Amino acid sequence: MRYHALACDFDGTIAERGEVDEETMAALERVSRSGRRLLLVTGRELDDLLDVFPHADLFDAIVAENGGVLYEPGRRAVHDLAEAAPPELVDRLRAAGVEPLGVGRVLIATREPHDRTALEAIRELGLELQLIHNKGAVMVLPPGVNKATGLRAALERLRVSPHNVVAVGDAENDHAMLAACECGAAVANALDALKHRCDLVLERPAGAGVADLARDLVDGDLADVAMSRHDVLLGTSQGEPVTIPPYGSVVAVAGPSGSGKSTTTSALLERLGEAGYQYCVIDPEGDYTDFDGATVLGDPTRAPLADEVLRLLEDPGHSAVVNLLAVPLRDRPAFFADLLPRLAGLRSRLGHPHWTVVDEAHHLMPTELADLPVSDLRDFGGLMMITVHPETLARRALEQVDTVIGVGADPSQTLRAFADVRGCPVPRLHGDEEPDATSSLITLWRTGEDKAVRVRLTPGEADRSRHIRKYAAGTMSPDKSFYFTGPEERLHLRARNLHTFLELAEGVDDETWTHHLRRNDYSRWMAEAVRDDELADAVREVEEDAELDPRESRERIAAAVDERYTLPAEPTRYDPDHDDDTATPLSHG
Template identity: 60%
Template sequence: MHYFVLASDYDGTLATDGQVHDETIAALERLKDSGRKLILVTGRELEDLLRVFPKVDLFDCIVAENGALLYWPSSREEKLLGERPPEEFVKILRDRNVNPLSVGRVIVASWHPNETTVIQAIRELGLELQVIFNKGAVMVLPSGINKAAGLKAALDQLKISPHNVVGVGDAENDHAFLNLCECSVAVANALPMVKERADFVTNNSRGAGVVELIDKLIASDLEDLATEIKRHDILLGSKEDESEVNIKPFGTSILLAGTSGGGKSTLATAVLERIAEENYQFCIFDPEGDYENFDNGIVLGDSKREPSVKEVLDVLENPNQNAVVNLLGIPLKDRPGFFAQLLPQLQEMRSRVGRPHWIVVDEAHHLMPA
């Protein structure tokens, strides 16, 4: 399984006129039963969401206020990711008859055509705030706070990589979090620009579109879309006709073979650098210390100290870290045994969270002798 999380917008995606239909709720329950997690990513304030949607317990995490607030239904724990704008800002908006005006834990929200007054107040006070639009809604948030930032914070706490997430949405404030996800999906009623940028557009609208996506996700893990999603492809080089040679970032196996000194490790390093640039997680088995100065990974072990299976797994529990397993401290005859001990643990981890995305075995004859 590659996709372990579905991250969904609420209004216009899951919900129609603020309500989620029973068929959509049943599909969400099926997705949970498949072993996947659910994250709701919404511009709504938490209290408002809880009022209109009683099934929040279906979700592992709620990203509310357009990314400014995390809420964990199982524990009722909340975490703010930003500070509310100063009261002086809110007072100016009220004095200038901005209506409607909603003030959440962090977000300050209104509707078109009040954006002109809102932006003017921000300028007058010299505040570092941003205005985000969601169809007719006008949302004011601290700089850097959006749905992508909120989703990333939730995923970090769940220890899941965005590369193992499918996102679905419909409006302009969904662009950021959809772009973060490995697979971005627009429901059929989405704005044209959202559909244009999405990896996949459902045939159905709103909740029915989410049901369609969930059924496809459970049935095939979206395997049929893998060849169509090209924005994550890793560039290897070009052919004589200057056409690009790319590899898929997951589900791909590569064999680098050649004579000693022929550049195998150099090529592998170049590929790994590009994988690291795209934030895919890797674990390198390094028998000869060729990667001990590799900046993109945490080196475990050296010529004087053996690495342990536990410390490798501890490093990889964080989806933002890569491991370089230096085997110089392990006697040559014991290296296949260490490899045989660690590899099943990595495979188990993959079955649980979908990573490390790449397992690199350098000088394979050290670890898998004929």
């Protein structure tokens, strides 16, 4: 089940003229009986709502005052989510004859055209407040308070992620709420602006439309609603973005050792985390212990406990890396077989984690495995298996893969392994992408298609930072360093990175500088060793400008480097790729 909660606006959505009809109430009750949470999110003051709506107890939480107040019907508990309305502003508005004027626990409410009076009073008093409009109604609230923030506060208490919520509304103040949820729906009577930005426009107005939405939610989990705005970027192919759906995918990332599987996986996890999706990485070799955005459970001396993994993941705001280094190799499949069904159970109950990532999947689900710990891998919402040898992965797991990401220069063996299991031809390769300085090529095959696409991977920020550190201030190996030799090769000055390159460039004589400039040595080094084609192109323009004197060409090249790389005061010994100093240097003489 993808959607575990339904969040509804009140006026103009489930209610018309303050009343909710029987059809709508019956539909909402059915949603509740399906095990889903119900939330009511309204701009009304709480007491006003409770006076006109006798069915508040049907809802698990009520957000009132446009995000300013949270009410838990089951506990009769009220929580203010922001500071109270400033009394001096209330007094000023009353003195100005503003009518109607409602004063809630957080909100001040009136109607147009008194918004101008409210703005003037806020300015004169030097207050930091915002005005929100809603079909002629005007609400004064603290900055940053809206239906989305109130809904998030309610969901945190329920341990439900916004990515498991459907929201429905009709007016201006519903924009933030619909955008914050996985699926935003607008009733037929909604404002056009809301319809244009939501994921689903209902055919009927107000409560009737909500009844239709509730029926489709319970009967089919809105499986027929096409969703794309949450798709996760993988990379580009022929200039167009290539994405992965955030739900319902069984992905295999496969390729030889050192080919970039962890780079690909880390990029996807980074973007999933940034988007608010929760993930759990099963990490047999400790490869994700430094991954930002997740809590690592277990280390080389202490095995993780399944119970602590589940406790952490109860909160959708925390992702987990389960480090199995302290689990003996022979015991890891059993640990995995125990944990996996429990993760599936947690996801069935709460809707998260949204992704489960299994590194070294061929060790945890080997080909000898007769039955998987969970028969239907789609029960995980999103599942990613990383493997060096797909042919050694359990056949039942291979059969359920719907997306293959082949990593490495030659993906044919990876594609063939999956095609053989599916009993279909190896897909033909499409696209002629080339790698650049900060990205590599991968191959994407959606197994229902007859072609695989070459994709330029969009790396994560961690990998971008690594690239910049390496080439800006790290220690490049001798064969990748630049050497100022001069026309007669009397010099042998090694630039280990861009930092020392610019330092040496300032100190060498004009004859040496110009010798390398006219040979295009600088741009060639930028392209071949630094692997930055954009920088190389900029430097090449300087090299080919015969009117520049040595001082001007130095300054122009230094500016091109500074524009792309933040250089430290001193270089470092950082070298992620090489730790020897014996390689044959790349000659620039």
